Amino acid sequence: MDTLGAISMFVATADQGSFSRAAEMLGKTPSALTKAVSMLEKQLGTLLFERSTRRIVLTESGRLYLETARQVLRSLHEAGEEISQLHQGLSGTLRMTAPLAFERAFLGEVCAGFLEEYPDIQLRVELSDDFVDLIEAGYDLGIRQGRSDLPGLIARVVGQNRIFLCASPEYVARNPLPLSPHTCNQHDWLKYLHPALDMKFWWVQSEAGRIRLPYPQRVRLESDSYDLLLQNALAGRGILHTPQWSVDRYLRDGRLVRLMEDYVIGPEAFGDDILAVYPSHRRASRKVLAFVDYLQTHLSHLNSA
Known part of the structure; x- marks a missing residue:
């Protein structure tokens, strides 16, 4: 019996937790799988499974061997796939x-x-x-x-x-005060809750330099669901820190407008x-x-x- 075939049977047995179930899956007999695993154990000089009348359990050696066996089979599959794609x-x-x-x-x-x-x-x-x-x-x-x-x-x-500050045209019409680092607290905001983000400060940069700003106080909605916040920005409920990739289509069709365009907004921990x-x-x-x-x-x- 070839070693590669025995390794495949060993992995299947470990995955199924049973010689009989693995044999059924592979279309072989339980005795063929038992023989294959025994051959590997003889080669390695150690038991891969602890066997009883009711079940089989991987030994410590078996767990170590299983990890490498998976990698070997995966690498061979990937190599075969790559070679096939060179021609087909x-x-x-x-x-x-x-x-x-x-x-x-x-x-x-x-x-x-x-x-x-x-x-x-x-x-x-x-x-x-x-x-x-x-x-x-x-x-x-x-x-x-x-x-x-x-x-x-x-x-x-x-x-x-790239991070933009965006709001709907309806919001801007209701709140015509231009947004700037000095007027942030006079506007309504939509706040994204994420463990990677600082909930107290954010950064902007212009020709005058980099500025750390406290997070605005007038938060109308905060959520860990970005889609929920985006829908409320489209509905005119406030200003949203947002990646360009998520709002490009809305900026192009006019459903959102970009604010503070002369500033670079820090991407924070993202x-x-x-x-x-x-x-x-x-x-x-x-x-x-x-x-x-x-x-x-x-x-x-x-x-x-």
Whole structure:
């Protein structure tokens, strides 16, 4: 029996927690899987499973071996996929994660265009504002804001995270006092609650220098839901700190206007950039790089606006 086949059977058995269930999944007999695992144990000189009449449980050695075995099988699968794509074009599944706000702002349009250009690729996009460990969760790609210096990951800048102050024309008509660092407390605000943001201060910069401003006192609505705040900005309820990428369409159609255009608004803890982040072992993945290139081209239109 070949070692690679035995490793595949070992991983399946560990995943299923049973020789019989793993055998059924692989279309083999339980005795074939038992023989394969026994062969590995003989080669390694240690038990991989503790066996009883009712169940099997990974030993400490088994847990260590399982992690490496998964990596070996994943690397071989990825290598085979890459070689296939050299001859047949881009294909297969690309699994990615991104923040919820990206979907409505640009990711939906990017995915639609990418699928049209690469008809043999399937996308699996999972949206979450929670931090996700790309390697542990098995993602090919993560789209993020700010910074990324975690080991085992490559981060590529695909867009700028420019921050605007925006309100609806209706709000501006009702509140004609021009917005400036000196008039902030005379306007209504919509406040985004996020653990990465300073809830007390924000920064602006002009030709006169960089200024730290206390957060305005007249907050009409605060929420940890950015979409809720954006809808209220469109409805004229107040002024919103907002990334350009999330309001570009509304600025173009006139549903929102930009205030304090002569100032650069600090991006705070979110950082200056939008990043495409992927595991370093995927550095040569053609489908990952193709999506990153497509996304960067799309966002470049916003960056140049």
